[in-house]
Amino acid sequence: MRERESEAGFTLIEMMVSLVVIAILAAIALPSFTSESRKTKAFSEVQPLFNDLRVRLEQFLQENGAYPATIGEGTMHPTSAPSTTKVAIDPLPPAWVNLRVRISGDNQVYCRYTWATGLANDAANVGAEALVFGFAVPTTDWYYLLAKCDMDGDGATFSFYFTDSVNLSIQRRNEGR
Numbered sequence: 001m002r003e004r005e006s007e008a009g010f011t012l013i014e015m016m017v018s019l020v021v022i023a024i025l026a027a028i029a030l031p032s033f034t035s036e037s038r039k040t041k042a043f044s045e046v047q048p049l050f051n052d053l054r055v056r057l058e059q060f061l062q063e064n065g066a067y068p069a070t071i072g073e074g075t076m077h078p079t080s081a082p083s084t085t086k087v088a089i090d091p092l093p094p095a096w097v098n099l100r101v102r103i104s105g106d107n108q109v110y111c112r113y114t115w116a117t118g119l120a121n122d123a124a125n126v127g128a129e130a131l132v133f134g135f136a137v138p139t140t141d142w143y144y145l146l147a148k149c150d151m152d153g154d155g156a157t158f159s160f161y162f163t164d165s166v167n168l169s170i171q172r173r174n175e176g177r
């Protein structure tokens with residue numbers, strides 16, 4: 001009689017346990033990955049657009065002796081609310097055309113944008129979101145840029161990005177939402 005040779009391989013139970021462990025790890029990692037992906041998507045759009053707007057506002061100041069009229073937080077562009085999918089940013093509103101803003105890439109965005117401008121020591125055009133970011137009116141003419149993004153698509157919680165003429169870093173709030 002032949003002795004039974006030991007067989008190499010995994011049993012069905014071992015395979016099922018392995019799959020359950022992998023599924024649990026994936027369930028833990030997926031929300032973090034999704035949130036990081038949304039953060040990256042929004043910031044990679046906001047940063048170059050803010051840089052272009054900053055340059056255009058400073059050029060306008062040099063050519064005209066003052067920043068352009070404020071748009072304000074109540075008028076964001078594009079007017080339709082972008083979310084988890086991009087929307088067309090064209091046609092640009094007249095204020096953006098006058099500023100000679102150039103949108104790179106496919107002319108589509110995830111976020112809505114605006115700017116506010118004002119005179120030295122004059123807080124008349126400062127909106128509520130700027131105050132949340134701690135914006136203090138400078139002693140020189142000023143501007144700030146604001147982006148509002150709904151990266152999780154819930155229509156209730158938004159990511160905000162903010163920069164101004166004094167503090168050139170981009171501040172973030174609720175990033176990835």
